[in-house]
Amino acid sequence: MRRKHGLSLHRTGELKYGKERSWPDPARNTCLRLFDINALRNAMVRFSQDLKYRVCLSCDLSTREIILSGMLKRITLHNFMSHSHTVIDLSPGLTVLTGPNNCGKSAFVSALQILADNTSGDFMVRHGEKECRVIVETDDGHMIEWKRKKKTVSYNIDGVDFHRLRNSVPDQLHEILKLSKVKAGDADEFDVHFGEQKSPIFLLGDRGSRAARFFASSSDASVLIEMQKLHRSKVKTAQQEYQRQQNELKQAEIALELLKPIPDLENKLELLNLSYESLQKEQQQIRNLEAFIQEFQQAEQRVSRLSDTVATLNILPESLQQENEQPLAVLTQRFVAIEYKTRVKQLQISALQTLTVPPSLQETDQLEKMIREILSLEQVAKSASATGDCLKQLNEPPHLAETESLQKMIQKLAVSEERTRIDRQESRVLESCQSPPELIDLQKMEQLCQQWEQAADQFNAQCSLHAKCESEYESVRIQLLKWVEENPSCPTCGAELEPDQFIRTAETGLQGHSHGT
Structure with a gap:
């Protein structure tokens, strides 16, 4: 005699209630130890009340199936096996499903098992439908939805979608349902939550070594071994982290050693910046002096031309009316002042030439602009002051006579002088030139070129x-x-x-x- 039953516990615990009975199994020639269903049901109720665990038990006794549930508040099946749309609200204590065979009672246990393991295949999709869904709600407010559409499986846990899982499940699922398989060692896995109706009782159909590994995994020795492995892993990780931190510490010490001279370098940099600013000012003064010298040279050239003009005018007869000499006196005074300033600037330039080469320059556009403005204002002020000093020494200008005819004569002389200079340059250029060659007949040369082109075409x-x-x-x-x-x-x-x-x-x-x- 053999009874088929399935057992599902949300948390493992030692079952101490119920009366045991034994029946001989002629096929195995062994004795199967089963619980009386009534005593087992009462024990499970007391067990769930004492430890506040929720237990799900499925037992097919030809006409009824019992599901003892907790933690799970509601189960919804949509197009799952024979259910088009079924919703079951589970009671806090015990929920019993009764009915004839093949009415869909076991589909709820299969739905929970598929939800926990993500079983492959599409056998659970209702005939004629494209997708099926299993929705589970828990007492602590979680909602889990499993959906299969064709060959695609997806989870939705508390509003978060999980796709492309293949045969795996989200990590949050086991934390919420606590229906994962128990691992014993590195390879063995035991499903202590679900029992198949058509398979032997848990562990009785497996090899003895597998059963021994299961019972060994439930002892303290296996826990200690796992803790030792975990401790070794953590120690190894900590050593690697310590080594990494030591390397980082050495690198930081090297970097700090390299950065020690920075304060001294900052002081030197400040001194260099001050020297650079002073050199910039001196360089600007040098540029101003060069510009002043250039202006002075231009003024000197103008004075030279005016001197030549005066010398030319001195050749004229004395009977001509004498022109006003006051503008020339003013120019002479300005020339003397400019000559004095030039000597002063030359002395300054000779003193600046003894300085060392300035360091490399940096971007100082704003500072240079401000310095240029200040220097230009100083130059304008000095020029105005010098002009005022010159004007103070002058007498009142005399009455000017008519100089229009003299001005025209000066212009004619300037034009004549320019033409004379150009003619002299042309004569010097023409003297250095050779006489042009004699012209010859170019007809033969043209014929030769034509013959050459024809020969080149033939050659190509x-x-x-x-x-x-x-x-x-x-x-x-x-x-x-x-x-x-x-x-x-x-x-x-x-x-x-x-x-x-x-x-x-x-x-x-x-x-x-x-x-x-």
Whole structure:
């Protein structure tokens, strides 16, 4: 006599209630130890009340199936096996499902098992439908949905979707349901939550070594071994982390050692910046002096031209009316002042030339702009002051006479002087030139060029024809070589054909292969 039953516990615990009975098994010649179903049910109720665990038990006794549930509050099946849409609200203590065989009671246990393990296959999809769903709600507010559509499986846990799982399940699932398989060692897994109806009782159909490993895994020794493995792993990880931190510490010490000279470098950098600013100011003064010198040279050139003009005017008869000399006196005074400033600036330049080369410059656009503005204002102020000093020493200007005719004469003299200078330059250039060559008849040269062009065209045509012949010759040569390779012997006399001699004969046109006797 054999009874089929399945047992599902959300948390493992030692079952101490119930009366045991034994029935002989003629097929195995052993004794099966089973619990009386009534005593087992009462024990499970007391067990769930004492430890506040929720237990799910499925027992097929031909006409009824019992599901003892907790933790799970509601189970919803949609297009799952024979259920189109079924919702069951589980009671806090015990929920009993009764009915005839094949009415869909076991589908709920299968749904929980598929939800926990993500079983492969599409046998659970209702006939004629494209997808099926299993929805479970727990007392602590979690909602888990498993959905299969064709070959795709997805989970939705508390509103978060999980796709592309293949045959695995999300990590959050086991934390919420606590229906995962128990691992014993590295390879064995035991399902202590679900029992198949058509398979033997748990562990009785397995090998003795597997049962021994299961009972050994439930002892303290296996727990200690697992804890030792976990401790070794943590120690190894901690050592690696310590080694990494030591390496980082050494690198940080090296970096700090390299950064020690930074304060001294900062002080030196500040001194260099001050030196650089002073050199920038001096360099700006030098540029201003150079500009002033250039202006002075231009003024000197103008004075020279005016002196030449005055010398030219002195040649004129004395009976001419004397012009006002006051502007010339003003220019002379300005020339003396400019000459004095030039000597002062030259002394400053000679003093600045003894300085060392300034360091490399950096971007100081704003500072340079401000310095230029200040220097330009100083220059304007100095110029205005010098002009005022000069004007104070002057007397009142006399009455100016009519100088229009003299001005016209000066302009004519300037034009004549410019023309004379240009004529002299042209004469010097022409003196250095050679006399032009004699012209000859260019008709023969044109004929020769035409003949040369015709010859070049003929040569290009012959070159293209030669290249075409070369390509044809190369193709025929390759064909002959291939023919000789394919026919190594003469088809007439059977003598051996030499490729080189064959090609050489074809190129020279001499007598080629002679047939043997």
